Amino acid sequence: MSMSDEELVMLVQATRDASGFGELARRHQAGLRIFLRRLSGDFDRADDLAQEALLKAFNGIGRFRRDARFKTWLYRIGYREFLQSARREARRRQAHMEFEAAAEHQPPPAGPDGALDLSRAMAGLGDGEKAAILLCDALGLTNEEAAKVMDAPLGTVKTYVRRGRERLREAMTAETAAGDGKPAGEPSAGGGA
């Protein structure tokens, strides 16, 4: 019979057993990478962040108090890695502002048949909205768990989820209408978080 996450965490905390941690990593790496890939929009960078998050989780597993699911704690480390990386990226861009300004305004590539695909619609959301709907809608976490991952108040996360869904819907409705040749408003601008 396979061990639960809780049992594996206790085993790794007691023995620092790498194979036990490997099993935890195997179970949760896909969710973590999906979260970070959608959040950053860059698969390679997301995988690097996921790897760093897993290594930090192993090194810091002694500090995990088991007051939340292991998955929630791991996503929280991943989210922090993403935020740090985004800040570094922002500083780098600041330094190369003129060059980057041109690239910044290029919209993400369109999906097949010109439709605004999901990635393109997601790109219009702020980081907080993106993270909240990814955690709650795509990865099945509760609002409370998402709040723990994002280290944000529950009310803020609920607002992010509601606003993120609305903006995603708006963006996709607008594109569908545009695809049908009907006049439609522009998708709402990004930012917000």
Added chain:
Amino acid sequence: MTADRPISELKDAAARDMAALEGDGFAMRVLLTMNRRRQRRQIMIGSLGAIGSAVAGAQLTHLFGAVSTLPGAERLGAFADPEMIASCAVAGAVAIVAWAMPGRA
């Protein structure tokens, strides 16, 4: 378009991605990286610990040489011997290295 379409598309995309990423060996690569970093750490701590202990061991007997001249040192018996004190200090340093080696510190 139904109101829930974007959310259901997001869920479908996540389920597709999940299936694709499940068995691509990422966890194994992370474990290999983890082992490499652990080995590097062990080599580094081991080397520095060995060099430090050798240097300290050579110097400590001189440093603790003064202990046996202190008043009341004769009551400590063999423990006032500089070589004994130096051995204890090096043993303590080795114990700290052994404790830190698995990543506790």
